[in-house]
Amino acid sequence: MTERVQEILCELKARLTELYGERLEKLILFGSQARGDAEPDSDIDVLVVLKGDVDVGRELWRVSEITSEISLANRTQVTSVVMPVNHYGAGQSPFLMNVASEGVAV
Numbered sequence: 001m002t003e004r005v006q007e008i009l010c011e012l013k014a015r016l017t018e019l020y021g022e023r024l025e026k027l028i029l030f031g032s033q034a035r036g037d038a039e040p041d042s043d044i045d046v047l048v049v050l051k052g053d054v055d056v057g058r059e060l061w062r063v064s065e066i067t068s069e070i071s072l073a074n075r076t077q078v079t080s081v082v083m084p085v086n087h088y089g090a091g092q093s094p095f096l097m098n099v100a101s102e103g104v105a106v
Contacts (some may be wrong), residue, residue: 001029001033001034001036001104002038004074005029005033005038005044008044008070008076008078009027009029009044009046009106010106011070012027012046012066012067012070012078012106013027013106015066015070016048016063019062023050023051023052024048024049024050024051025049025050025051025085025088026047026048026049026085026088026105027046027048027105027106028047028049028099028103028104028105028106029044029045029046029103029104029105029106030046030047030099030102030103030104031043031044031045031102032045033045034102034103034104035102043076043077043078043079044076044077044078045079045080045081046067046078046079046080046081046106047081047083047088047099047103048063048080048081048082048083049083049084050082050083050084050085051085052084054082054084056082056083056084060080060082063080063082064080067079067080081095
């Protein structure tokens with residue numbers, strides 16, 4: 001992961017912590033940036049895991065406002081998936097198995 005991506009992720013984590021506080025269980029980088037095979041124009045994929053009751057649509061909207069601002073400011077694309085911690089803990093879907101094998105905690 002490049003220094004630029006690390007800086008973007010630090011900003012994202014700070015903004016999400018400000019928004020969610022203790023509800024932010026995990027922030028995980030996945031995809032090409034996590035695997036180390038990203039191209040210069042590759043996006044930054046993150047999984048946001050939240051504690052408590054999660055209205056995924058509502059929280060995705062809130063997270064997307066932040067990722068959009070960061071994307072515009074950095075001329076890159078930050079994409080997010082939002083998930084409640086109980087779904088993340090189940091870990092049975094191909095997506096979650098992929099995140100478990102290649103993901104990097106932020």
